[in-house]
Amino acid sequence: MTDRQNIDTVLAERDAYNAALAGTRRRGGSWPALLVILAALALFPLVQLTGGNWNYPLHLMLYAFMYVAMTSGWNILGGFAGYISIGHNVFFCIGGYVSGMLLASYGISSFLTAPLAGVVAMAVGFCVGFITLRVRGPAFIISSIALLMVARILFDNWDFVGGSNGISLPRMELPVQYVKIPYYYAMLVIAVASLVASYAIRHSKFGLGLRAISQDEIKAESAGIDTRFYKILAFAISAFFVGTAGAIWGEYMTYIRPNIFLIILVAANMVLMCILGGKGTVAGPVVGTVLLIAFNEFFVSQFGASQINILGTGIIMILALMFFPNGIVGTLRRRGRLPRILDWD
Amino acid sequence: MFEVRRLSKSFGGIHAVNDCSFAVDEGSITALIGPNGAGKTTVFNLISGTLASDSGEVWLEGKRIDSLRPHQITRRGMSRTFQITRTLEDLTVLENLIVQSRVTGIGGLFRKAIGSAEEARAMELLDFVGITRLAHEEARNLSFGQKKLMDFAALLMSEPKIILLDEPAGGVNPTLLEAIVGHIQELNRGGLTVLIVEHNIELVMSISHKVVVMAYGSVIAEGEPDAIQADRRVLDAYLGAQSADA
């Protein structure tokens, strides 16, 4: 039998025990470093003046910006609210077609119409969300795949927009070394905007509500959160960024057709990048996007583009999920090893 | 202030709630008791809008609320806890509390998630239920009883006018329970209306002003605690031998 302890000792010990086990609060990110990076990105296109051919790096970077924007957008619904959509490229497609058709028919540049394209995507997101957000978990994931398939069939058979053959868009007449720069900046702006939005949401009541929804909707409702409205709003906002990115991408490609946008791999990329980086974190989409694109380039340069590429992506993903189940950002944070520059939550 | 009229709900063939009516007076503590499966939790679910009733009405402060959605009901000042605690597992305990605080208008949506006044209040509540150290812990890591305590603290965050407690004592350590009961009574004196479901009969009898007894989905008795405790039907259906000893 243990000796009988004094009540006060026990109470004091309890306090000590509690202090020892107490969880620590999160730190904030470091802003100056981010601003430096942003400035560097903004100045990067100047390299074209050096006379070298930097078109491919520019292409890769704007491609990465595009995915940052789409993945952050996706993250608002998939990460914060916990509704994993494998059909978000539908909005990518809608954005591309709205701006693309305006460009092809009236010659209005996508740079002007991209926000409108985003708004249309948002509106469609609103309507779709109204139906599909009634179910959650596996059923929602499946419904998102079905949405993708339905959109594909509809676009393939919609003659007005050129059906499955698509339509080609007028080119911007610029000397070869400058031709990527406008798109570079446009994508950069969208990416930064999506990150800012994502940050703002993450730190707002709305974001907290979404995270509550991702955990337990009934509980969230009874806590006074209008879950239906929150979810649909999240869906619409996330569609906005994906749609805007699609608008610019369409003009950049100078050609739009359903199978550029509506293949499952595009959606998969969004999901993968987000999960790899850390779902539900602000920095996760950036980390995931950069890593995945870097891996992909690595494979292409080492082995040429081939099936090995797909195999490699798959294996990386398996390993990432097994060893970083909360994404790189999420897992590092849990272990307290997250560099401050990535801690935006 | 609050009234349930002829509420019914069935699942498949089971009439979980059957033509159930009772009223809760403003500023009172009313207990809802009854055997397992009597339909108490279902009544809570119907009142708070978590479930849609088959028929019947729910009135709060002179307005019908049975067609409202749960969050609308919460915003009218009626909050509840869950018998099987529902926690937002990935959120920290602090966030679990903050989530319950009131958000107004679209502008409010984009206000800072954790305001400093809210945080102070939340910490105060956590301190009261003795889990301050867990404030930044993810809620999934709490023990059964700790979740119950967190749930209770969170309920108070929204500063409700009426609270529905579904078995708040189950799984909570008796020492702490006393403090909590004391707190509820104090709030009640400040004007809070309480409807409580509880199997801890001693607790029920000591704090409630009125007791409503349910069995098989309907109210079988209603009245002052003493009268209820002496009621044969209640004894048979609910209390059994054990309380006869007490």
Next chain:
Amino acid sequence: MPESTALLEVRDVVAGYGRGPAILNGAGITVEEGRTHCIIGPNGAGKSTLLKVVSGLLPARAGEVVFDGESIAGLRPDEILRRGICFVPQERALFPDMSVRENLRMGGYIITDRADLDRRLDEVLEAFPVLRERGGQRAKSLSGGEQQMLTMGRTLVLRPRIVMLDEPSLGLAPRIVSQVFDIIRLLKDKGITVIIVEQNAVVGLSNADLGCVLDLGRTMFEGPADGILEDPRIRELYLGKRAGAA
């Protein structure tokens, strides 16, 4: 205490979840064959964690778990079950879509001799006539009390040497609570050693032979149940003042 009577000896266990801090810091319990034990302690003390360690659901980081003279630390839950330790967790552990009979049959999953199993099933149905009545009904449609009986009945099919129940009275109406403790006595009569964790400490301890107080992840006190009930300090720290009135 003579060594020979200890059926299960848990000593100086250190355990925690994942990479987290140690929740149990030298907890232990000595379980004597054929006696009923009650573990009490504040919320988050580590009571459930201790049972999880014994049942093999959670690995211990240090310490010994000796059952019947052999160490069972590191074994899988089903292996530990085969040795005769059965654990009923805090959440009711039924198979909701299986019938009552199928649930009972699952209780004897590790019994390969069909005839023997049938005999045991009969015995259990004899002991719980309600279960025979509801044989074909799905487990999830039973009331809380019936579900608890089913859980216990299922344990009886197995005839383990030790049964560990985590808060068996949780959420049950007083009438059913007394039934549950009747069943626990029945188990004891059949020679089964019982360990219960109870927040309803007074009732728990008064139905047990031995008690154990767990706090801060350590065993603070171990001894005869009535001794614990009467100790004023323990009463103040863990049982609540009200307990005195009971």
Next chain:
Amino acid sequence: FAAEPIKVGASLPLTGGFSVTGDKHKVGYELCVGMINDNGGILGRKIDLIVSDNRSDTETAISQYERMINVDKVDVIFGTFSSKLTFPVSAITERYGMVNPIPSGGALRIYSIGHKNLFYFQQNAAEYIGKTVQRTLTDLVDTSKMPKTVAIVRADDFFANGIAAGLLGSEVKLPGSGKVVANLAPGNLANLGMKVVLNEKWPEEGFSDWVTLANSIKRSNAEFLVALTASAEEAVQLTRALQTLKYQPKAIYMSQGTQNEYLDSVGKASEGIMVHSSWHPAAGWKGVLSGKPFGNKDFIAAFKARYGAEPDEDGAIPFALCQGMEQAIRGAGSTDNKKIADWMHARTAADPVRTILGPFHWDDVGLPVDKSHLMTQWQGGELRFIYPTDEFEGTSPILYPKPQW
């Protein structure tokens, strides 16, 4: 040691839906480049061919040409397979002022958006293939035995839609601006006096319901079936389904199915099926390689010697393309794409590019002038060349009506 090699880049669908043909394009390019290098290269420089696999995916194809042009810094590119991939790629090559010689990409729309550096290395745009179908039937089939009804089914694919537009006589429009590129009315089927009893398309990806489609065809009772498949694989699937259901029309024409793989997969069921082609072993075209005559016969011999197998259309076309580009680089005297384009545009009927697919010269948009497709038919497990009857020796008579399954 000689000068820097000439880098040539090509992105091909080596895997994915177009893999069978894509793979053969690689073989065709490699054979030709290998022979040029054996002959000492061009302008004293060896050729370094870089082929990458775009998995039949549009975005990958685009990105690979970007990469080849900007990172690998290729001097010349060879085109990719299929209209679907060529359409977007042509925008990239145009932007960088690269000549885009196209082995396969016959849809008229590709040539209607004002690109200046495209050169098509087959007989004619897809929309005009119907002419060959029409002439084959009018010239070779007795009017009284001519089918009266026709079912036209097609993949919802660029190329197949192009052929269908010609056969059905639709307008070819640019969506968006709505500009009409060509009005093909009344269409070859109308010219043949046939009534269209079924007009159906299937999605370009993910279609597997061939039995239902075949059942619809059978229910239509059409005497002539036009099946515009986008790939050899689709041709195989459809043939098998039709065979299972014992649909017995008087004639079947397919847009794909000249490949040896087709024969391997359907066997005797191929008997009597007509497929148009750009190339046939019997065609006696005379070409030039490394400044020396190198005709179709030489190609077949070289192919057999190197790969031990019979070549087919999909090996011949890229070979011809490479042959043409060799002449163009040599003619331009440099790998400057501007000069190459000018040289190619300057070709005429009298002074064409000479390849194993015959002579080529192009109009402003890059389509060949004065050439038309061949019609072939599977007969006794061999692809026989049945039309035109007057261009070369070795024409076989048509097998009509198609024998029953």
Next chain:
Amino acid sequence: MTDILQILLIGAVLGGVYALMASGLTLIFGVMKIINLAHPVFIIIGAYISYWLFTLVGLDPILSMPIAMIALFCLGIVVYKLIFEREASSAKYSEMTVLLTFAVALSFDGLLGVLFGNIQRITSPSYAVEAVMLGDLFLPKGQFYAGLISIALIGALVAFLKFTRFGYAIRATTQNREAAQLLGVNVGLVSTITFGIGIGLAGASGALISFIFSFFPARHWEWIALLMSLIVLGGMGRLMGAVVGAFLLAIVSAFVGSYFGSTWSMMTFYLALFLILLVRPQGLFGEKME
């Protein structure tokens, strides 16, 4: 009338095959809550096994079905052990596995592509292009045999679950994993074997479709949505639901394909899915979740 019967027949025989394709998926979902997006890729692996056995040694795909099944059963076990087992304790298991299976699908897609190239294949046993005539109606033999075998296999599976001790364990694990574990079920083993069985069924259906559909590694993406709509329609995790869903949708899609054109036949599956989500989210046979 003959027309209608004919279309019905075509749909029905295909339904059998879909049912088998979906049954493994449903089983795995039911027991482990894994939405196996890699299921179609395993089907394709099964198809490759039959293809090579047919091409190299001339073994009939129906005869090689057991081989494909056993091989895939083993593969399933290996994959489970390597990848899924360590996740099984994670709180977000169900969600994680969606992504993991996706990654597995991607990896096998790539691996098969490296090994065999993304070239379309199909086995050609003689019955693949023959039909049984029933008066005016014909029944494509390939589909007919495949449908029959599928139904037999599903029947065997149902019996296995209902009547064997292991079947009991599987069902118990489905309903309450922890409870099953505490009653002495080695849930790790049960999960492993169940996963193996599910993948084995994928292998079997792969062998059967090897002579019905042409296949290549990347083809599996096209089947994911189709299979998913079947299991959602029936109620996720419900074996009988998946079977009924498969027949229903196959038949409806045959009618849509016949009367509205082939382009729209796939639409049947997705629209059905949306409809069911709208009207009865738990599926035809599922029970309402909270």
